[in-house]
Amino acid sequence: VQRAKEVLHSLLYPPLHTRRLGWERLDHSAYSPDLALSDFHLFPALKSALSERYFRSSEEE
Secondary structure, rough: HHHHHHHHHHHHHHHHHHHHHHOOOOOOOOOOOOOOHHHHHHHHHHHHHOOOOOOOHHHHH
């Protein structure tokens, strides 16, 4: 019963608050349209290459 109340609370209240504040809900894509599906293999390699690198300024990146 407690779990059902948590789910109900999370489903009902955020839409009420967003409507009251005048916010618009934007749906998100399952993936970024800027990236081709074949590009996702690059992230682990990039993360590994940049691990423990520190930049003093944005020009060094």
